[in-house]
Amino acid sequence: MSYYISSVLIVTCVDLIAAWGLDLQFGSAGINNFAFIVFAAAGAYTASVVSLGSSSALGGFQSYVGGSHWPFPLPILAGMAVAGLLAAAVGAVALRRLRGDYEAIVLLVLSLIATGVAQAEIGLVNGPAGLSLIPKPLVTGLGLSSLQYQWVYLGWCAFLTALVFLFLRRIVRSPFGRNLRAVRDNEAAAAAGGRNVFALRMQAFVIGGVLAGLSGAVLVEFVNAWAPGSWLYPETFALLTAVIVGGRANLGGVAIGTILVPILFLEVTRFLPSIGYPGLIDSLEWVVIGLLTLIFMYWRPQGIFPERRRRFPSRSSGAIGSGALLSSRSAFSASLAAPAGSSHVAKSTAAPE
Amino acid sequence: MSLLVDTIVFGIISGSLVAIGAVGFTMQYGITNVLNIAYGPIITAAIFIGYVVSQSVTNLAVLLLVGGVFGAAISYVLGIILLGPFVRRGTKLVGIAIVTVNVGLMIEFSLEAIQGPGLLTFNEIPGSPVHIANAIVNTSQIALVAVSFALMIAVHLLLRYTRVGLAMRATSADPTLSRGCGIPTSRIRALTWLISGALCGVTGIILGVSTGAFESTTGNGLFILIVAAAIVGGIGRPYGAMIGGMVLGLISEGTAAVWSPALKDVVACAVIVVILLWRPQGIAADYSATRVIAQ
Numbered sequence: 001m002s003y004y005i006s007s008v009l010i011v012t013c014v015d016l017i018a019a020w021g022l023d024l025q026f027g028s029a030g031i032n033n034f035a036f037i038v039f040a041a042a043g044a045y046t047a048s049v050v051s052l053g054s055s056s057a058l059g060g061f062q063s064y065v066g067g068s069h070w071p072f073p074l075p076i077l078a079g080m081a082v083a084g085l086l087a088a089a090v091g092a093v094a095l096r097r098l099r100g101d102y103e104a105i106v107l108l109v110l111s112l113i114a115t116g117v118a119q120a121e122i123g124l125v126n127g128p129a130g131l132s133l134i135p136k137p138l139v140t141g142l143g144l145s146s147l148q149y150q151w152v153y154l155g156w157c158a159f160l161t162a163l164v165f166l167f168l169r170r171i172v173r174s175p176f177g178r179n180l181r182a183v184r185d186n187e188a189a190a191a192a193g194g195r196n197v198f199a200l201r202m203q204a205f206v207i208g209g210v211l212a213g214l215s216g217a218v219l220v221e222f223v224n225a226w227a228p229g230s231w232l233y234p235e236t237f238a239l240l241t242a243v244i245v246g247g248r249a250n251l252g253g254v255a256i257g258t259i260l261v262p263i264l265f266l267e268v269t270r271f272l273p274s275i276g277y278p279g280l281i282d283s284l285e286w287v288v289i290g291l292l293t294l295i296f297m298y299w300r301p302q303g304i305f306p307e308r309r310r311r312f313p314s315r316s317s318g319a320i321g322s323g324a325l326l327s328s329r330s331a332f333s334a335s336l337a338a339p340a341g342s343s344h345v346a347k348s349t350a351a352p353e
Numbered sequence: 354m355s356l357l358v359d360t361i362v363f364g365i366i367s368g369s370l371v372a373i374g375a376v377g378f379t380m381q382y383g384i385t386n387v388l389n390i391a392y393g394p395i396i397t398a399a400i401f402i403g404y405v406v407s408q409s410v411t412n413l414a415v416l417l418l419v420g421g422v423f424g425a426a427i428s429y430v431l432g433i434i435l436l437g438p439f440v441r442r443g444t445k446l447v448g449i450a451i452v453t454v455n456v457g458l459m460i461e462f463s464l465e466a467i468q469g470p471g472l473l474t475f476n477e478i479p480g481s482p483v484h485i486a487n488a489i490v491n492t493s494q495i496a497l498v499a500v501s502f503a504l505m506i507a508v509h510l511l512l513r514y515t516r517v518g519l520a521m522r523a524t525s526a527d528p529t530l531s532r533g534c535g536i537p538t539s540r541i542r543a544l545t546w547l548i549s550g551a552l553c554g555v556t557g558i559i560l561g562v563s564t565g566a567f568e569s570t571t572g573n574g575l576f577i578l579i580v581a582a583a584i585v586g587g588i589g590r591p592y593g594a595m596i597g598g599m600v601l602g603l604i605s606e607g608t609a610a611v612w613s614p615a616l617k618d619v620v621a622c623a624v625i626v627v628i629l630l631w632r633p634q635g636i637a638a639d640y641s642a643t644r645v646i647a648q
Contacts, residue, residue: 105390
């Protein structure tokens with residue numbers, strides 16, 4: 001039981017990092033990254049390859065690109081770097097002023113293509129079988145029992161999660177975060193205010209990609225296996241549902257959403273008596289997750305904990321450019337759903353106290 | 354030489370499939386302004402319906418009819434009965450995309466729950482082999498290509514020569530002005546969902562008959578090519594989708610013949626990337642940013 005609890009907590013930390021990364025893109029910057037899981041998978045794959053060693057070892061039963069024995073924190077950093085680079089490459093194509101829903105469908109199709117290629121090309125990622133026997137970091141050096149190791153690894157994950165939280169809170173509150181929200185709420189006004197819209201979106205996209213890579217790398221070093229089939233496109237929407245249910249652009253809300261949807265919901269169903277063939281409950285879970293998103297999109301699109309309205313102390317200077325941007329601040333929660341003329345829009349004022 | 358003929362013959366077969374799917378997809382976008390991400394799963398659902406029907410009837414015409422009616426019905430439910438309330442609540446484009454993708458997930462995983470583990474296999478449709486140069490094709494494949502082309506010509510005649518088609522094109526160009534001119538735009542939209550949904554269902558039947566084995570994600574594979582074809586043709590333009598579909602079919606069959614079938618997806622990806630970088634007209638924000646969804 002202790003083993004199970006620590007495992008669930010580790011997965012919670014991983015999902016938190018991923019959901020916050022997606023929320024930076026989707027919630028703060030308004031990028032509809034329907035391919036988020038691809039960046040997590042890329043980070044995970046990189047981390048496993050650089051810790052597995054040469055592919056001819058162990059009789060060469062699995063094939064992959066590269067392969068070396070990097071010491072402990074380096075595989076994670078490598079995963080983050082590769083995911084970030086991939087995000088930069090994808091962003092350079094997909095973030096080019098496409099309409100929101102168009103951007104979403106292009107990214108979704110890229111996600112489907114990535115899965116297809118990964119499963120078809122044996123030499124690249126060992127095909128549908130994927131990689132296994134990925135070593136746990138520092139397992140020999142610490143000399144702990146496997147249960148003790150679980151809790152130590154949980155501590156490491158919790159440390160990373162806290163770090164990511166502090167980092168994102170800093171970003172959200174910084175001028176950079178304000179610029180992101182300005183771009184999200186009114187691209188034209190932000191551009192007129194002198195903001196480089198493409199660069200801002202690109203930066204958010206790459207930071208989110210790096211966080212995706214981090215979550216993937218930490219997860220793969222815990223589960224010790226990587227297969228294309230466990231990083232399919234629906235995983236993105238489990239995280240997106242967490243963001244929508246919890247409340248976009250609200251770190252605490254997203255955390256609650258993550259604990260509610262991918263963790264509590266998916267874990268609790270494991271204790272249900274099994275019905276039908278194995279896998280039936282898994283399929284039905286996804287149907288319910290889709291339904292949950294529809295329900296929230298209709299009745300409470302801003303989530304359980306909506307984005308807080310931020311107020312700024314009055315300042316004598318610098319109000320000309322940013323004033324126009326601030327006025328559209330809360331329009332975003334209305335823009336995704338919310339009845340026209342709702343209280344959100346009505347209350348939207350730029351007036352500083 | 355024989356490789357070239359093979360590629361062209363099979364390219365036309367798969368190109369007509371992609372083209373007919375892309376016409377339905379792009380019509381939905383052009384006239385209702387909804388990018389329907391559930392299009393792929395609806396194709397899969399049509400395959401499942403066709404599979405069930407083919408247990409008792411193996412007549413191709415009956416299967417196509419059933420698939421078309423099913424696709425029209427489910428698309429109408431999605432586009433009008435489900436999306437209507439969201440639009441009236443003020444859900445914007447991105448919100449609609451999230452709704453359709455989740456509807457797609459629900460359809461896909463419901464089908465997975467019905468399917469159970471393992472692939473299903475479509476009953477073989479009776480037909481006899483025909484030689485075209487060195488390529489051997491089945492008469493049922495030729496019939497399916499003929500059906501695709503007939504439907505594309507029908508769409509062309511509908512859009513070009515009928516009052517309804519004129520109303521559709523007007524609604525696509527400017528919904529508000531069209532309503533002001535007395536065009537019943539909401540009825541035109543409902544009709545568009547029915548017609549494009551029927552094309553989607555027919556695409557599913559053709560895919561099921563021509564591939565044989567299928568599962569709950571089969572439609573997504575074709576959806577990649579359909580989106581690529583729509584992007585090549587300029588999204589929202591049925592004629593562009595026809596050309597894009599044929600181009601994609603020929604290119605992907607050519608890739609499969611020359612290199613490897615596994616690279617089909619890579620080619621689709623490359624096509625999307627090249628078009629987005631080189632000619633994003635028709636999909637760039639400027640073209641469509643001012644358009645609104647209305648019911």
